[in-house]
Amino acid sequence: MRKGLTLKLNRISRVFSPGVFACLFAALVTIPLLFLTPIHGLADNGDFYRAMLSNGIYRLPSQHSQYLNFVVQKFGLMRYFNENNVAVFSSQSLVVKAAVVLNKLLYSRHVFDLRFLAAIYEVFFLGAVYLLTKSLVYPYRRLRSYVIAALVVFVFADGTLTLYFNSFFAEPGMLIAVMYGFAAIMAIVHRCYQHNWPMVLLFIVSTVFLITNKQQNAPLALSFIVAGAGLLFLAKSKSHRIAILMGFVLIVGAGGVTYKMINTEFSEVNQYQALTHGVLLETGDPSQKIAKQHLNEAYALMRSENYYPKTFTAVKPSDSYIKQHLLKKYGTGWLIRYYAAHPKQFGQLLDLAAKDVMQTRVTAVGNYARGSGKPAGAQSYFFTGYSTLMTNYFPHKYAFDCLLALAFIGIYSVSAWLDLKAKRPGGIIRFFLITGLMTICVFVPIISIIGDGDADLAKHLFMVPVCYNLTFLCFISDVLNKRLWLTGDEKEEEDDT
Amino acid sequence: MTHKHWQHWLLSVTLLLSSILLVMVPMNHVQASVQRVLLVYDAQNTSARGNQKIDILQRTLTALNLRVKTVAQTDYQAGMIKQGHYTGVITMVNWSAVGITNKTFIRDRDAYRGIKLHIGDGLTAKEASELGATKMVLYQQQMALKTAKTSKSLPFKQAITVLTHQSSDAVMYGRLVTPDGNVDYAYGTVNHHDAYLPFFNTSGIGLATSQQLLAHLFTKQTTNRPLLTIRKVTPYSNLTRLVSLSRYLRQQHIPFAISAVSVTDNSELAAYRTYTKALREVELNGGVVFLQTPQVGGASASDGTLLDRLMTGELVDLANQAVFPVGISSEGYWNQDAVLRKNALQKSSSWLLLANKTPTYLKQDNDAVVAQRAFAATPLKTMSAKMVSDFAVPTALTISLPTSKSQLRHVERTIVHAGFEWANLQTNGYRSTIRTGTTELVYHDGKYYLNGHQQRVTRKVASPYKTPKPVATQPLFKGFFKFQGQFLTVFFGVVLIALVVFIIIGRRIYWRRLRRK
Known part of the structure; x- marks a missing residue:
């Protein structure tokens, strides 16, 4: 019976490789959710204009509110001169522009259907799922490879992630780019392709896209340099090494440019909220504490205030007096010194961040379109098992996150050491990749707290659950394929392409 | 029912009715x-x-x-x-x-x-x-x-x-x-x-x-002395300058008012006590406080109840710190908006209406109402006693709170050189009432009354607040997650140590085997 099952599986595997299986499974899960009307997605929280206006998309007039509660499917396309400046420098613009072109070719020159944007993301997403699955299971086509493929879909086609596709948020680009970047390096580790350079190029391109996708990604350039550092062990000649180093320079440059392009208003928002949603939180009475750091104690009264007040406020932070007497009095250096003097408070804030670390659901906005029969702000729970599981059961302690990162780095350092001695690059590349991802998981909460306090934490931490998920999948696939400690003992089997 | 029970019953009904009347009767019954x-x-x-x-x-x-x-x-x-x-x-x-x-x-x-x-x-x-x-x-x-x-x-x-x-x-x-x-x-x-x-x-x-x-x-001819008003008083202002200016005005026997903003949250913090201490100094130096309405951010027409709660909270918190506002000040457009007017302005019988800066309406109706006493504000720098000594309209002449010592001197000079005979709300039978929730603040002939009882303003007040506890963020399942987090942290710690120990032991065994060979 077992023999019969193996035979059947062999026959199936000739037609459907694990990669193709994952791809079809992901398509099956996501296409009805995103493309069949009434569509599912994420409603506008007020940020959509950044991606819309500069790309010639505007809101069609409506008697209903177009914010927060319901997903809006149709937008207008500007016909004449677009006077709007680019609100935010972002590679997301490329995707939106491509969607507009596709929309004009296939649908309308005046009305934009949001599904064209989702379609662009979907195509790249399915490609990422395929490459990721292949890079994790190659060269095996056993039952366990299909289990891994199913896990990839279970984790990455989770509704809370794919709902982003039907929105003007930048997160889908980040998700897909990091999947490609990770898969490219793992494809090199598991020698999926004869030539490595296309994968090296894919890693660099996807990383640059990711870094320039959103301003908060600028510091991640350093983590991705760590993640890709193992590629230097791959270089057989000096010219190869220089080419890879040039790629790294490009990544760092992208980070620098993205950082420089952050406009003054965004900097002020972040700086203000770093105080009101960071320094002033998780402490008894911050009045004396900030006074000791030479900041007027009165500003303690701004605790939990937003830069853009939701309803009413005593004094708006954009007031020239506040700019002059508060925002000019402190910066990142002051914040670091403050937290260095109050490590306990910082630890509590990090634990606060750790509570949101696996949270990928955007609860502030609705997932359904108006007319779907769902109430305002209703959330979709279709295929969200993984995110629900992780949100509820992943420990809410920052110390745990650090230990987990240390554990993964420790585990992968064994194979790195063995491969270093055996002069095989695979284990070393994998070790640097995991280390890079773990630095994101450890440092992003720190950067978020220092940079913007606990404001918009779930969105700032978006990369953390994605990096954890990639690492978990890598670990599970390595355990199942018995190559956690050694990378060079695979028996060459037929390619699953 | 005994005689005592009847007394209790009547007392309860009277109290209930008076509370209802206090809440229901609008300030502007005129x-x-x-x-x-x-x-x-x-x-x-x-x-x-x-x-x-x-x-x-x-x-x-x-x-x-x-x-x-x-x-x-x-x-x-x-x-x-x-x-x-x-x-x-x-x-x-x-x-x-x-x-x-x-x-x-x-x-x-x-x-x-x-x-x-x-x-x-x-x-x-x-x-x-x-x-x-x-x-x-x-x-x-x-x-x-x-x-x-x-x-x-x-x-x-x-x-x-x-x-x-x-x-x-x-x-x-x-x-x-x-x-x-x-x-x-x-x-x-x-x-x-x-x-x-x-x-x-x-x-x-x-x-x-x-x-x-x-x-x-409109046959409303009266003569009004202008009310000197210090604007832009916030908790974030330079409070030392505010106190210095109020002392100076007291020395010069100049009555004055301030238009001061307060906060809704965080009134338990030391910074709030510092602010209210400065406001008490103003009161003790002959100034009166007009509570300025907050700035409108992303509020909508449905936030009326929130505004009502917010204003009530601010007034009660101030009263707890012996700061008794005699009226409400706001930009003029608050009287042109149904929600803003009803939930803030109309709590008081006395208004100080400032010039509009950037109006943010919630439910604009342009159907203004009146107060028992309303002052129309205009900048002091545009007026002087040489131009006009008495005003046909109750007028507040405003000047911004100075932010530096040199500005303080300049403001002091400007006030003196303007040469006005200033309105004094402590005398001439001036009366104002602020009703909010179940609290009633009355100012009459320079005396403050809180729910009918006269209040004395002193430099120090006993704080009704205890040292606040850190902000609780997640009460639901907090205990469970705390335990789970700690348990898994310890568990992973142990596993990590065990792993390192096993690697060391394994390495020794490996080397020993090699040595034997």
Whole structure:
């Protein structure tokens, strides 16, 4: 019976490789959710204009509110001169522009259907799922490879992630780019392709896209340099090494440019909220504490205030007096010194961040379109098992996150050491990749707290659950394929392409 | 039921009824008997500051105890004048290129027999005849506005309509004089029920003269000393300067008011006590506090209840710290908005209406109401006792709180040099009431009453707050997650140590085997 099952599986595997299986499974899960009307997605929280206006998309007039509660499917396309400046420098613009072109070719020159944007993301997403699955299971086509493929879909086609596709948020680009970047390096580790350079190029391109996708990604350039550092062990000649180093320079440059392009208003928002949603939180009475750091104690009264007040406020932070007497009095250096003097408070804030670390659901906005029969702000729970599981059961302690990162780095350092001695690059590349991802998981909460306090934490931490998920999948696939400690003992089997 | 039970029962019912009455009875129960005025304008014309003219006119009318309904001419519907039972109709032309074009309004206005005032260009022949005068247009004129006390040059005007051959009954306010002084015309004219102002100024002598005309026209003639008001007092201001200024004013025997913002949350913090300590110093130095309404952020029309709660919280927190506001101050547009007015302004019988900066309406109705006492604010720097000693309208002359020592000296000099006899709210029977929730703050003859009991302001007050605990963020399942987090942290720690130990042991065994070979 077992023999019969193996035979059947062999026959199936000739037609459907694990990669193709994952791809079809992901398509099956996501296409009805995103493309069949009434569509599912994420409603506008007020940020959509950044991606819309500069790309010639505007809101069609409506008697209903177009914010927060319901997903809006149709937008207008500007016909004449677009006077709007680019609100935010972002590679997301490329995707939106491509969607507009596709929309004009296939649908309308005046009305934009949001599904064209989702379609662009979907195509790249399915490609990422395929490459990721292949890079994790190659060269095996056993039952366990299909289990891994199913896990990839279970984790990455989770509704809370794919709902982003039907929105003007930048997160889908980040998700897909990091999947490609990770898969490219793992494809090199598991020698999926004869030539490595296309994968090296894919890693660099996807990383640059990711870094320039959103301003908060600028510091991640350093983590991705760590993640890709193992590629230097791959270089057989000096010219190869220089080419890879040039790629790294490009990544760092992208980070620098993205950082420089952050406009003054965004900097002020972040700086203000770093105080009101960071320094002033998780402490008894911050009045004396900030006074000791030479900041007027009165500003303690701004605790939990937003830069853009939701309803009413005593004094708006954009007031020239506040700019002059508060925002000019402190910066990142002051914040670091403050937290260095109050490590306990910082630890509590990090634990606060750790509570949101696996949270990928955007609860502030609705997932359904108006007319779907769902109430305002209703959330979709279709295929969200993984995110629900992780949100509820992943420990809410920052110390745990650090230990987990240390554990993964420790585990992968064994194979790195063995491969270093055996002069095989695979284990070393994998070790640097995991280390890079773990630095994101450890440092992003720190950067978020220092940079913007606990404001918009779930969105700032978006990369953390994605990096954890990639690492978990890598670990599970390595355990199942018995190559956690050694990378060079695979028996060459037929390619699953 | 025993006699004692009856007593208890009656007492409970009386208390309940009085509480209900306290909450239900609006501050402005006088509204029904108040005269109503319809203000119709052609355009806002913001580039020529027409919106500011509308704002100060609305605030002036409110300060004159007149309910003003403001309508753009495009929104005017036939019969509105008749249906509104208005005492007067004011026509305001802000943009001569537009002017009043709504024929329905012109027809209704012509048929109206009450008080009529025309401000700006576009005076019709009918209006001129009602004024008992002939209109004449002067082109390209540089004129000066002259009153009994002072004269002020006006900006060059392309065209200005003046009245000639006026009736002997006409009362004139100010003179428009050509530079050579040979020709002069009336600035403001009142002829029985009809009046005319060729233009409207938002400050200075022009405003004061217009206000005199308005007070005469609506028979509200009183003389008012100006109320010195320190603006921009917030918890984030330089409180040392505030206290210094208040001490200086006390030494100079100058009564004054401050328009101070407070906070809704975080009143348990030390910084709040520092702020209220400074406000108590102001009270002890003869100043009175007007609580300034908060700034409107992303609020919507449905946030009325929140605003009500917020204002109540602010007033109660201040009262707990022995800071007793005598009124509410806000930008003028709060009186033109149903939600803002109802949930903030109308808590008080005394208002201080500041100039609009950037109005954010929640439910604009332009249907202003009145308070028992409302002060229309105007900057002190635009007025002096040499121009006008007493005002026709209750007026607050405002000056910003200084931010530096040199500015403090400058402000002190400005106040003294202005030379006014300042209004003193501690005397002359001034009375104000603020009702919010179940709290009633009364200020009468310089004494503060909280729910009927007189209160003394002292430098120090016992804090009703205990040291706050850190903010609780997730009460639900908190214990479980804390335990789970700690358990897994320990578990992973142990596993990590075990792993390292096993690696070391394994390595030794490996080397030992190699050595044997």
